[in-house]
Amino acid sequence: MNIFSLLGKTILVTGASSGIGRSIAVECSRMGANVIITGRNRERLSETFFMLEGENHQQYPCDLTIESDLLSLVELLPKLDGVVSNAGIAKPLVLQLAENEDVNEVMQINTLVPIHLTRLILQNKKLNKGASLVYISSINGNNCSSVGSSIYAASKSALTGFMKGVALELAPRGIRANCINPGMIETDIYKDASIGEEELEKDRMKYPLKRYGKPEEVAYTTVYLLSDATKWITGSSLLIDGGYTLL
Amino acid sequence: MEMQEFIKNFGAQFDETEMSEFTSTTKFRELDEWSSLNALAILNMVGKKYAVILKPEEMKATNTVQELFDLVKSKKN
Numbered sequence: 001m002n003i004f005s006l007l008g009k010t011i012l013v014t015g016a017s018s019g020i021g022r023s024i025a026v027e028c029s030r031m032g033a034n035v036i037i038t039g040r041n042r043e044r045l046s047e048t049f050f051m052l053e054g055e056n057h058q059q060y061p062c063d064l065t066i067e068s069d070l071l072s073l074v075e076l077l078p079k080l081d082g083v084v085s086n087a088g089i090a091k092p093l094v095l096q097l098a099e100n101e102d103v104n105e106v107m108q109i110n111t112l113v114p115i116h117l118t119r120l121i122l123q124n125k126k127l128n129k130g131a132s133l134v135y136i137s138s139i140n141g142n143n144c145s146s147v148g149s150s151i152y153a154a155s156k157s158a159l160t161g162f163m164k165g166v167a168l169e170l171a172p173r174g175i176r177a178n179c180i181n182p183g184m185i186e187t188d189i190y191k192d193a194s195i196g197e198e199e200l201e202k203d204r205m206k207y208p209l210k211r212y213g214k215p216e217e218v219a220y221t222t223v224y225l226l227s228d229a230t231k232w233i234t235g236s237s238l239l240i241d242g243g244y245t246l247l
Numbered sequence: 248m249e250m251q252e253f254i255k256n257f258g259a260q261f262d263e264t265e266m267s268e269f270t271s272t273t274k275f276r277e278l279d280e281w282s283s284l285n286a287l288a289i290l291n292m293v294g295k296k297y298a299v300i301l302k303p304e305e306m307k308a309t310n311t312v313q314e315l316f317d318l319v320k321s322k323k324n
Binding site for chain 1: 260283284287288291292295302303304305
């Protein structure tokens with residue numbers, strides 16, 4: 001038996017309609033998990049669903065920022081062995097031009113949704129003993145920051161603080177909670193933003209390993225934290241940044 | 248879209264340079280305080296006030312306030 005296998009485990013992945021979340025769902029299925037995916041975009045979520053290997057997967061298109069969507073998702077869930085809180089947004093915006101709604105949107109999706117999802121899953125007793133909770137945080141806000149990302153940084157470091165409290169509270173039940181702090185990953189998270197290809201290329205060269213990460217590289221790290229190989233790892237933040245924060 | 252208002256919105260993204268120094272012919276890249284932070288602030292301002300998402304490459308082709316104004320106006324239409 002491979003210690004990194006997820007065979008027989010049921011794993012929920014949020015934000016699975018694209019980018020890192022899609023990759024996490026696919027890699028979990030390849031490692032034998034029964035995967036439950038959620039995402040806002042119905043069409044792209046079902047694309048992810050058809051990429052999953054094996055049987056017994058489920059998809060629930062929903063918007064977790066809407067309370068009724070969140071409540072009905074949690075009600076439908078079977079008992080879980082893993083939860084990957086991945087859904088998130090990035091919005092490059094200098095603070096002086098940020099408005100109330102910009103702050104609320106980022107904090108709600110990146111911080112409040114994972115908090116409420118975890119809370120409701122616990123209150124509805126949907127976690128098996130020994131389950132693993134993985135929160136996709138960021139180097140931004142935890143290890144460094146960048147111009148135009150103060151709100152994003154706040155949302156991600158708040159998520160890390162939340163994870164630590166959860167790890168402590170759930171330890172008696174053998175339930176683990178950890179964060180992954182990725183550097184920049186090649187996804188379309190900035191596709192609508194004021195960032196150009198030239199800027200991105202310059203930024204890639206700032207990484208000692210001379211490239212951004214790939215979604216599947218975050219997925220492999222997630223599989224690791226979901227697997228029995230990490231049964232004694234809780235409350236940690238796993239850095240995956242191509243060496244960026246060494247400098 | 249009106250030039251006077253654009254100049255006001257543009258100048259508001261600077262801290263050191265007096266508002267009176269901004270005209271349509273101002274070469275903003277030559278201002279002492281010009282930095283990449285101003286550039287991002289101006290891209291954000293254009294997005295917020297004029298609902299136009301500019302890429303930095305597009306903005307790089309402009310040097311005066313007038314040129315940027317024309318670019319934003321052309322994207323708006």
